[in-house]
Amino acid sequence: MPLRPSPHHVSELVAWIAQSVRNAQAQGVVLGISGGIDSAVCAALAKQALGDNVLGLILPCHTLAEDLQDARTVCRHFQIPYEEVDLSEVFDHLARLLGSSNARFLGNLKARLRMAVLYHRAAELGYLVMGTSNRSEWEVGYFTKYGDAAADIQPIVHLLKKDVQRLARVLKVPKPILTKPPSAGLWPGQTDEEELGFSYRELDSFLGGRERSLTPPARRRIEELQAQTAHKRRPPLCFAQETSEPYPKQEPLALETSPADKSVEALTVISKAITSDQFLDDILRLIVMVTAEVLHSSVCSLWLLDEEERVLRLRATQAINPEYVKDRVLKVGEGVVGKVVVENKPHIALNVLEDPDFKEKELARRLGLVSMLSIPMRVRNRVIGVINCYTSELHRFTQLEMSVLTAVANQAAVAIENTELMIKSRIIEEELEKRKIIEKAKDLLISRRNMSGEEAYRWLQKKSMDTRKSMREVAEAVLLTLEG
Incomplete structure (x- = not known):
C-alpha cells in the first residue's frame, strides 16, 4: 500500500523529535547537511521541532561546488543555523597515512570522518546527532557502519525513498533539491543508484511486496545486499545464562536472516x-x-x-x-x-x-x-x-x-x-504526600494559634476557597510562614 505523507504525519514526526530530545535531556540536534533530499527533510522537521536549537553542519570534502551550494540553500531556506568545516585537507592527510587508493574505501572514510565531526560538535553543545537514513537505504545496508547508522535519532528510517520525496513536497523543500539524483557525494559523479546497481523505484517496489515487477537481476542484487548486511541491523547477542567456557560456542551465522x-x-x-x-x-x-x-x-x-x-x-x-x-x-x-x-x-x-x-x-x-x-x-x-x-x-x-x-x-x-x-501508584503517592502536608500545617495552627483540630481544618478550607488555591498550596504557605 502506498504511503501518503501528510501535514498530520509531519506534526507526529515533529512531536516525536521534540520528545526524543527531551527524553535524552539534550538541548537540540546536530545533523549533516549534504544538499540532498533526506538531510533536507530531516532539517525541516528538526527546525519545526526545536526552533534554533538545531545546528546544520556542512562538511565539504572535495565536494562539488553545486552540492555545497545546495547544502547552503537548504539551511537558508529553512533558516537553520549552520557551520561549514572543510575536511579536504584532513582527509587527504589521513588517506596518505592509510595508503589506500580504493575509491569505495576512501568514500566510506569520508562518511566516517564526517560522523566524527558531528559527534564532536554534538558533545560540545549537549545536542543529539540526527541521522538521515531512510528505510530503503536501511533495508539493504546502504549506510556506513559506525557512520550515519550510528546516529542518536533517526526520524525518517521508517520511510521508503518515495515517501521521503512525498514528505519533502509537503515540507516545501526547494525544487532543485527535489529533482537532483540521490548521491552521498563520496567521489566525483557518484550516485546512489549506480553504486547500488538498481533504482530506488525498484528497491521501493521490492520492499513494498511487489518484487514480481522487478527484473531478476535487480531482485537478486537486492536480496544479496539484504543478506550481506543483515548483521548491521541485528541487536547485540545476549546470553540467557552464564557459561563455564571462556567464550560460548556458536553455530556459524547464516548469511540470510530467517x-x-x-x-x-x-x-x-x-x-x-x-x-x-x-x-x-x-x-x-x-x-x-x-x-x-x-x-x-x-x-x-x-x-x-x-x-x-x-x-x-x-x-x-x-x-x-x-x-x-x-x-x-x-x-x-x-x-x-x-x-x-x-x-x-x-x-x-x-x-x-x-x-x-x-x-x-x-x-x-x-x-x-x-x-x-x-x-x-x-x-x-x-x-x-x-x-x-x-x-x-x-x-x-x-x-x-x-x-x-x-x-x-x-x-x-x-x-x-x-x-x-x-500512574495509579503516582496518584496514590501524591495523595499521601498531600495529606501529610495538610496534617502538618493543621498541627502548626493548633500549636501556634491555639486552634482546635476542627477549627484548623476549617481555616485551611476557607483560605483555599477564598484564594482559589488547593488545600495543599495553602498548607505549604502555612508551613513556610509558621516554620520560618
Missing part, C-alpha cells in the same frame, strides 16, 4: 522498549512499526478498549494515510476488531473484502488492504485491546507469524498494564 531471526529481533527491541522510561504512546508506536516491518505488513494498527464506554480506539499505527488514522472508534462487537474482543481469540481474513465480519470494505478498497490477522491483547486472560496486521496482497499467515503477533500483543499488554499501575 523469519525466526527477525521475530527474535523484533521481540528483543519491543522488550527493551517496555522496560525503558519511554512514554506509552512512543512504546506503542514502536511496537506497530517493528511488527509491520517483521511481518511485511502494509498497515499494523493497535486498538485499546475503553471499558467504561465499551468502545475501542485506535492508539497506534505506522500508516501515514490520513484516511486510516483519523477518528477511529469501534464499538465492542462491531467489525473484526470488536468481535476479537468479545470472543477473545484471533481472527484471520484471507480477503477482507469477502469477510462478512469486516465492516470497512470501502476504506480497505481505497487503501489496497487485502489479508488481515487480528490478535487479542490480554492481561491475565482479560482482553484490553487488539493488534491487527494487513497485507496489500493475498497472504496466508503462517503459524510463526501468528505466534510472533501473539507475543507482540502480550508484550504490548504488559506495557499498558505497567504504565497504568505506575
